Amino acid sequence: MTVKARGAHAADQPIVAIDIARRAPGPRDVQIEIAYCGICHSDLHTVRGEWAGTLYPCVPGHEIVGEVSAVGNEVEGFKLGDIVGVGCIVGSCKQCSACDEGLEQYCERGMVGTYNGATADAPGHTLGGYSQRIVVDRDFVVHVRHPREQLAAVAPLLCAGITTYSPLRHWKVGPGSKVGIVGIGGLGHMGVKIAHAMGAHVVAFTTSESKRQAAHELGADEVVISRDAAQMKAHRGSFDFILNTVAASHDLDAYTSLLKRDGTLCLVGVPEHAHPSPYVGNLIFKRRAIAGSMIGGIAETQEMLDFCAQHGIVADIEMICADDIETAYERMLKSDVKYRFVIDAATM
Numbered sequence: 001m002t003v004k005a006r007g008a009h010a011a012d013q014p015i016v017a018i019d020i021a022r023r024a025p026g027p028r029d030v031q032i033e034i035a036y037c038g039i040c041h042s043d044l045h046t047v048r049g050e051w052a053g054t055l056y057p058c059v060p061g062h063e064i065v066g067e068v069s070a071v072g073n074e075v076e077g078f079k080l081g082d083i084v085g086v087g088c089i090v091g092s093c094k095q096c097s098a099c100d101e102g103l104e105q106y107c108e109r110g111m112v113g114t115y116n117g118a119t120a121d122a123p124g125h126t127l128g129g130y131s132q133r134i135v136v137d138r139d140f141v142v143h144v145r146h147p148r149e150q151l152a153a154v155a156p157l158l159c160a161g162i163t164t165y166s167p168l169r170h171w172k173v174g175p176g177s178k179v180g181i182v183g184i185g186g187l188g189h190m191g192v193k194i195a196h197a198m199g200a201h202v203v204a205f206t207t208s209e210s211k212r213q214a215a216h217e218l219g220a221d222e223v224v225i226s227r228d229a230a231q232m233k234a235h236r237g238s239f240d241f242i243l244n245t246v247a248a249s250h251d252l253d254a255y256t257s258l259l260k261r262d263g264t265l266c267l268v269g270v271p272e273h274a275h276p277s278p279y280v281g282n283l284i285f286k287r288r289a290i291a292g293s294m295i296g297g298i299a300e301t302q303e304m305l306d307f308c309a310q311h312g313i314v315a316d317i318e319m320i321c322a323d324d325i326e327t328a329y330e331r332m333l334k335s336d337v338k339y340r341f342v343i344d345a346a347t348m
Ligand code: NAP
Pocket: 039, 040, 041, 042, 043, 045, 159, 160, 163, 182, 183, 184, 185, 186, 187, 188, 205, 206, 207, 208, 211, 245, 246, 247, 248, 249, 250, 267, 268, 269, 270, 271, 293, 294, 295, 332, 333, 335, 336, 337, 339
């Protein structure tokens, strides 16, 4: 089946309309008519070849929500008309210790990404959610239980939501924790909302003075302009956990020095160029750690969606037409987005 999509033919080419093929649903597949797809900074890194290994044509998009239009005969738990989501993962080996523990994102044989992943389908790599339809193994589809009118704002939870929820859970953030969220973009604004809902004291770090008031409205108890050394110094040695979502290379020492003894700075941003090497003294003298975290497994993605539905959490979005993806990318590069662009797939 041919469907309309948006993608690029090379790293230096813009996003254009292309037709792609979707497989007929197999026995274990769920076919989804895509309603909305969020724009993640990873889409931009990938489609513009900022990370090695992009395969073209590249159709990005891994914040997918839509309606089930067909299911294979071995599919249980999903039926026609269900509102569902697909995030960053559409396959994994299902046999290794990571998969056994529901950590498909760390599959030892390599998870299959929703785009740029290995597949038997044409053209030999997966094509993502900037499209009208997708066909996905049922084990990688999740239920959306938010009110239907919120669906567009649910889309970003499938990556930005889970990528912040998973480390906040892993490092046991809750009442009594002082948590920093660095970079108030797509990921960071979800991190503020989720950490606040978990009961933490939340400090938002932003380079954008214009986001100060908005960060409070998202749920931040305090907002620090990270370019202001005096504001940074006031928080030295005080954080249990800092989640850093910044998409560009920067000085990490500015954040490790804000941690308490035994505190952790967790990186989720994957900038094109490496960060300057951090000062080890900052880590050694207070047994602090720098860690990383990648998205989240499927069970945890469902848990996060249900947590967000219970707490009334969705993303703050700006809806765009498919023709405006390049403009959205340019604005994202200027940190000019509050806080996630979402493509209306009806405009595909
Ligand atoms: P985004 O919407 O562009 O947000 C990034 C934010 O970082 C910006 O809004 C800005 O916030 C801040 N920032 C940008 N340039 C900066 C600079 N030079 N110095 C300091 N701060 C800067 O991006 P996103 O979609 O949230 O993604 C963030 C990063 O996470 C990307 O690298 C993406 O690829 C990665 N990612 C990783 C995972 C994972 O599993 N680990 C999953 C998804 C995405 P302020 O205006 O507040 O400063």
